Amino acid sequence: MTYDSFVMVDWSGGNDRGAKPTSDAIWVGISRGDTSENPMYFRNRQVFAIWARGFIETELAAGRTAMIGFDFPFGYPTGxxxxxxxxxxxxxxxxxxxxxxxxxxxxxxxxxxxxxxxxxxxxxxxxxxxxxxxxxxxxxxxxxxxxxxxxxxxxxxxxxxxxxxxxxxxxxxxxxxSQIIMGLPVLQKLRLAFPDQINVWPFENLTAPISFVEIWPTLFAGQGPDHIIKDAHQVMATAHHLAQRTVTQLHADLHISAPVEGWILGVRDPHL
Structure with a gap:
């Protein structure tokens, strides 16, 4: 699978954060090749869910593939x-x-x-x-x-x-x-809204045009400049980093041996 768009999401498990962009809220960064959009701020999950549906609809209508990363675990420890x-x-x-x-x-x-x-x-x-x-x-x-x-x-x-x-x-x-408990329902509802169009890594084979993956922006980005909110910087840095990966490098990141618990993209599996 190759991707046209890389969309990285810094999540929040808390309540509405207000109209003014702030930290500990939902931030989205998008990169396509060498082009990156300005990070987007969402004050709550409800606003984000509306945007996400529209974004996925647009990507599908344009015939684009997208990797969408969320910075919370997709699974729990075994058992x-x-x-x-x-x-x-x-x-x-x-x-x-x-x-x-x-x-x-x-x-x-x-x-x-x-x-x-x-x-x-x-x-x-x-x-x-x-x-x-x-x-x-x-x-x-x-x-x-x-x-x-x-x-x-x-x-x-x-x-x-x-x-x-x-x-x-x-x-x-x-x-x-809290991010897991409040995030999984949003992702599940998006899956149901777009049947057969979304796959979840590493639980499913990535054959659909939209892939959901688990990320940890700390792997790819530091604090960033003082004048930029850390969350905004990290989603942009992560999206840009993944957009620059070669197909071989990205496939290596996606290849793991323990899928039931979920996995953080970019952490190499020592068993492989």
Whole structure:
């Protein structure tokens, strides 16, 4: 598969960030060959979802292929999916969250859902990091308050990507747990809106014109200039970097041996 467009998305699991561009919000960078567009800011997931549908429609109508990267894990450590959905199909987790997540610009139920999942397991855990003012049954505020995690603390790829955060942490600087819960439903709804037009790496063969991949912009970009918001800089740097990769280099990045948990594009699999 070759790609005409590279679209990189810095995600947010929180609430509406306001009209003025800011950090810790949704940012999108697009590169096509040697051409890059200015980074785009989205104040909430609802606005982004509308834009994403329109963008995919435009790409398909123009006969272009696109790699769209999102900076949150697409899967969980081994065993979690089987417990949650009764199957090891990682896309069943996407469907599970899409059916249960309630999301508005001002509020969502991600912490309550995490507590409900914890309640189905022995002990306290694996999710932690209640970021709300009210207490939530079965969801501790601190990781040390957990008494048991029946699943690995990290995915295989996170042992290789030093500095990557665990899927179980929902709040705090750098945490990605909330981004997963609030991101997978958006991606699942896009998949359903464009049947047979979107493939998800590494869970599916990339034969459709649109590919969703997991990214970690830290791999490709530093802080950037002081006058540019870090998130905006990183999505542009990542999109530009991937657009400059040769077909051989990109295929090597996509070739991994442990697909069920998901994988970060650009982290080489030591087993291959």
């Amino acid at each position: 979690f999916g089987q417990h949650l959905t009764g199957t090891n199909d990682p896309l069943a987790i996407w469907d599970w969250f899409a059916d249960r997540v309630e999301d508005t610009p001002k509020a969502n139920n991600r912490f309550d859902l995490a507590g409900q999942i914890n309640a189905t397991l022995p002990g306290i855990g694996p999710f932690w990091g209640n970021g709300l003012g009210r207490d939530i049954d079965h969801l501790p505020r601190k990781g040390l308050a957990r008494t048991q995690n029946p699943f690995p603390e990290r995915r295989a790829v996170e042992h290789l990507a030093k500095g990557a955060f665990t899927c179980w942490q929902l709040s705090g600087a750098g945490a990605v747990g």
